[in-house]
Amino acid sequence: VKKFLNRTQDAVSETIAGAVLAHEDLLAPIEGAPRALKAVTGPRPGKVGLVIGGGSGHEPGFFGYVGAGLADAVAIGNVFAAPPPDPILAATLAADGGAGVLHIFGNFSGDVMNFEMAAEMAAARGIPVRSVITTDDIASAPVETRAARRGVAGNVFVFKIAGAACDRMLPLERCVELANRATQRCFTMGIALEPGTSLEARRPSFRIGPEEMEIGVGVHGERGIASDRLVGADEATDLIVDRILSEMAPAEGDQVALLVNSLGSTPMMELYIINRRLRQRLRARGVMAHRTLIGHYYTSLDMAGMSITAMLLDDELASLLDHPCHSPAWHHA
Amino acid sequence: VKKFLNRTQDAVSETIAGAVLAHEDLLAPIEGAPRALKAVTGPRPGKVGLVIGGGSGHEPGFFGYVGAGLADAVAIGNVFAAPPPDPILAATLAADGGAGVLHIFGNFSGDVMNFEMAAEMAAARGIPVRSVITTDDIASAPVETRAARRGVAGNVFVFKIAGAACDRMLPLERCVELANRATQRCFTMGIALEPGTSLEARRPSFRIGPEEMEIGVGVHGERGIASDRLVGADEATDLIVDRILSEMAPAEGDQVALLVNSLGSTPMMELYIINRRLRQRLRARGVMAHRTLIGHYYTSLDMAGMSITAMLLDDELASLLDHPCHSPAWHHA
Amino acid sequence: MQMFTRHDLTLLFRSLAARMDEEQDYLAELDGEIGDADHGVAMSVGFAAAAKALSEDEAAVPMLADGMMLAARALLNEIGATTGPLYASALMRAAQALGATTEIPLARLPEVIIAMSEGIALRGASKPGDKTMIDAWAPAAHAARAGLATDRDVAHILKDAATAAAEGAKATRAMMAVKGRAARLGPRSLGHLDPGAASAAALLDSMAQWVTVRSGPASS
Amino acid sequence: MQMFTRHDLTLLFRSLAARMDEEQDYLAELDGEIGDADHGVAMSVGFAAAAKALSEDEAAVPMLADGMMLAARALLNEIGATTGPLYASALMRAAQALGATTEIPLARLPEVIIAMSEGIALRGASKPGDKTMIDAWAPAAHAARAGLATDRDVAHILKDAATAAAEGAKATRAMMAVKGRAARLGPRSLGHLDPGAASAAALLDSMAQWVTVRSGPASS
Numbered sequence A, B: 001v002k003k004f005l006n007r008t009q010d011a012v013s014e015t016i017a018g019a020v021l022a023h024e025d026l027l028a029p030i031e032g033a034p035r036a037l038k039a040v041t042g043p044r045p046g047k048v049g050l051v052i053g054g055g056s057g058h059e060p061g062f063f064g065y066v067g068a069g070l071a072d073a074v075a076i077g078n079v080f081a082a083p084p085p086d087p088i089l090a091a092t093l094a095a096d097g098g099a100g101v102l103h104i105f106g107n108f109s110g111d112v113m114n115f116e117m118a119a120e121m122a123a124a125r126g127i128p129v130r131s132v133i134t135t136d137d138i139a140s141a142p143v144e145t146r147a148a149r150r151g152v153a154g155n156v157f158v159f160k161i162a163g164a165a166c167d168r169m170l171p172l173e174r175c176v177e178l179a180n181r182a183t184q185r186c187f188t189m190g191i192a193l194e195p196g197t198s199l200e201a202r203r204p205s206f207r208i209g210p211e212e213m214e215i216g217v218g219v220h221g222e223r224g225i226a227s228d229r230l231v232g233a234d235e236a237t238d239l240i241v242d243r244i245l246s247e248m249a250p251a252e253g254d255q256v257a258l259l260v261n262s263l264g265s266t267p268m269m270e271l272y273i274i275n276r277r278l279r280q281r282l283r284a285r286g287v288m289a290h291r292t293l294i295g296h297y298y299t300s301l302d303m304a305g306m307s308i309t310a311m312l313l314d315d316e317l318a319s320l321l322d323h324p325c326h327s328p329a330w331h332h333a
Numbered sequence C, D: 001m002q003m004f005t006r007h008d009l010t011l012l013f014r015s016l017a018a019r020m021d022e023e024q025d026y027l028a029e030l031d032g033e034i035g036d037a038d039h040g041v042a043m044s045v046g047f048a049a050a051a052k053a054l055s056e057d058e059a060a061v062p063m064l065a066d067g068m069m070l071a072a073r074a075l076l077n078e079i080g081a082t083t084g085p086l087y088a089s090a091l092m093r094a095a096q097a098l099g100a101t102t103e104i105p106l107a108r109l110p111e112v113i114i115a116m117s118e119g120i121a122l123r124g125a126s127k128p129g130d131k132t133m134i135d136a137w138a139p140a141a142h143a144a145r146a147g148l149a150t151d152r153d154v155a156h157i158l159k160d161a162a163t164a165a166a167e168g169a170k171a172t173r174a175m176m177a178v179k180g181r182a183a184r185l186g187p188r189s190l191g192h193l194d195p196g197a198a199s200a201a202a203l204l205d206s207m208a209q210w211v212t213v214r215s216g217p218a219s220s
């Protein structure tokens, strides 16, 4: 598979360099930490600092969610690899406004271990850190073991809720509580048509048969929980919506936030076709969409596929969702 | 090639339906014209109406650029096919605020003919229409026959400039002049690594050899002006930048607007890597980037490839570029 | 004298639509090589819409000219694109040629070919040699004019027109495109058939076959 | 008595890094099947960074324990990921075992294996049977402990440890993953080797080979 790359081993650094240049008004480097970035708006005294992060290959995740009303800083790992503790610590120091720092990251063994180590290092420097681990991928473990689930595209909503809570100068404990509530109410599931391409090997990391699709894929180019017969857009959407609705169990009149997300090479036309069906299904269930994000928000290199995330809102979450934000990947006034 | 579609012939209508649902706060249907949409903000009395349009397959183009500070209405054709006069007329009527309507579209025989016919029909109803035909694709014809060039991703900037001019209540002639100035100062070139997939055939419409790339591709999945040996990100960027700079001939200290655009399946990581090189080259030339758009702004179904657009600014264009806008694909305050 | 009725117009368009449906994949392939691969679906969907409109409104729209206008509008609004305005213009000009009448002598059909060719040339501003559908339509119109002058049998005239169109289409392989999408490819368009010329040749062939069947056993 | 010096530590890590480089594609393939295809590059880049740090600071950091800490930090900060903290933890625990000394008897090397296994188990909280690298490290540590108790030759003890690791790694094929990325695949992880166990077996094999060469012709 062909790609616009120079030396593979430089891909992440060059991506970061390009991102800082593209978003000079929003992102700034952190002195001495080439794998961490901070918001130009910087931390505010008394505001809880929000630090996010994870592996590369999810662009615009994660730096796309750094900015006013969102995260204060980000730590960036190698492709599909959690960042080491050092950049996480650097991001934490850069985000610190004296009111504690909130770490949010997806539930992957690498992220958990590295963020834990960084939190201990920050605590040793007198910065209280609390962590929220996202677990929105409903396909990745049964509901009885929710805490074992992966954190995937729902991160975007959790970042937003937490970023707004921090921006409203809520105390650390409240920010943690709201971010946890957001992840508890986020339900994501993905389907892939083709695997992504490993940068090193420049070939797909596994094969999906010509008449098959992978159900329940994450965002690291990995296989899903099952292969299934390839179906059309509506049927694929239904497969996901059925699972989401059965877990979410919304009441009539409930409001949700939606994210219809390309995993990489799936173009927006297909996302809109999926969104049409998604909304038909929600309407039939009496559920309203308060806000929809649609596009390339949380990707898996060039995987062909999509995920749908629905976050069940309450008045407080809806208000935080509507709070203004300005970041590379999410702007609203 | 697998896709999330239902019946192929329904793809465009379903895309429009999904778009209206995703962007309810921005886009509204136009009564009796299923292939046209208008901005929720609607036309304002005394404001020049801006109508854009073209074929489908470029999502988020074109409806992505409808909203406050951008276009008032859009006409949507079949995949890679100009819309017929009827939806263009409907969009024109919907956009009319009594100060005339501006049509902006790319330089393709189909678009030119259909927009011309619609303009005649609108004129017959007493609505003065002026047209600006974009010609930013520098690869598509030599500079001596600039008027023969295609209009591609530079459209995004031309829409923005014109949308801001209209929003500032400038008269039709001035809006035309500014939109023309924008297209004259827009320079785009694209490179494809893989062709896109025709929705009907579900296979690529031509082949690119494993060690080749296509230079000077447009946005309709078509071949470029030449095949070339596959090169890395920096070299590919250089190929484009050399051509752009030689035509643009910027002076030291000049400001440009940049669009680093995925043609479909090329992921954002690669766009950032390209942007890094692009900025190195501009810096070496003493040229400053006033604003950068990076992502999926003007696509060619799922073609793997990218285009770079640079628009040479003057103070007036820079100010119009900075004017606030709120549309599905471009938000800023 | 054999007449060409309003019902014949419907039947003729049904044949054309069926032929475009058959040719869809082939035309898509040709357009994939030097264009954007949509010419097959455009022609197939466009002529299907025209045939459908003619069928449905046969009673309500009894005049040939009005029927042609109906077909033009249906085709145009179904497909837009390049082909929509060009064929709409062709059919509108044919409508003028046919006039406000419910039937014409079958022998006048070559006039339709001439009118269509003029309509396309006017709207598209293309000349023979530009590697467009005009490279099929212009020789066909020439053959039609020649045939009308020599008073040949209508079926033979249309056959001559179809042959001229087929040769014209074949000749586009050696041309470099000057108009349309393929023009941007410059010399890379050499060696490829123009899809619009190919579909034009198929339309004319289908028309000739329809007239042959319609006019019964050949008389010359 | 043969000693294991600070320079030996550098040499050992160079061997490990070379071996991980050789195994990179194979490990990537294994991780592609049930993970995210990056284990090859993580191990290769991580051990290369550790070896480089050990080489560059050999004079400045003469103690074995400090060297191990250096290697741990270099590896961790180069790769992060899952492997970073696990192997950093392994090496930090090995540093404790080695202590503030510039050399130890070569015969104490099995202790390093035991310490590394403990470090990984502590950080990763995984047990044998979870289909992780522990399925290679735990049997290797067991063999190392047994070997130390029986006073066997160090080269043989390490060979036994490597064999145990290889068998442990092979056994992961039959396991369903409980920890790490593959755990999300549930039963789909069955039938695949765990990449982390495979790389662990390769590390231990490389260590055994290095010791065999280092300690000269086998004495038993």
Ligand SMILES: Nc1ncnc2c1ncn2[C@@H]1O[C@H](COP(=O)(O)OP(=O)(O)O)[C@@H](O)[C@H]1O
Binding pocket: B080, B081, B082, B109, B110, C031, C035, C036, C037, C038, C039, C042, C043, C081, C082, C083, C086, C120, C123, C124, C125, C126, C131, C132, C133, C134, C179, C180, C181, C194, C195, C196, C197
């Ligand atoms: N100006 C023109 N005059 C006549 N025919 C044209 C002109 N421009 C393009 N064509 C014809 O249109 C054909 C392409 O039609 P189609 O693929 O349906 O439209 P598009 O190029 O817009 O996708 C070309 O093969 C050519 O024959």
Ligand SMILES: Nc1ncnc2c1ncn2[C@@H]1O[C@H](COP(=O)(O)OP(=O)(O)O)[C@@H](O)[C@H]1O
Binding pocket: A080, A081, A082, A109, A110, D031, D035, D036, D037, D038, D039, D042, D043, D081, D082, D083, D086, D120, D123, D124, D125, D126, D131, D132, D133, D134, D179, D180, D181, D194, D195, D196, D197
């Ligand atoms: N909790 C854990 N304890 C021990 N080893 C683990 C644990 N989680 C994962 N592993 C090991 O890590 C390996 C994967 O490493 P790697 O691919 O480098 O990281 P990642 O899964 O983050 O991409 C697995 O094959 C497994 O052996």
Ligand SMILES: [Mg+2]
Binding pocket: A079, A080, A081, A082, D036, D038, D081
């Ligand atoms: Mg990984």
Ligand SMILES: [Mg+2]
Binding pocket: B079, B080, B081, B082, C036, C038, C081
């Ligand atoms: Mg077309």
Ligand SMILES: [Mg+2]
Binding pocket: C031, C035, C036, C037, C038, C039, C181
């Ligand atoms: Mg075409």
Ligand SMILES: [Mg+2]
Binding pocket: D031, D035, D036, D037, D038, D039, D181
């Ligand atoms: Mg891995």
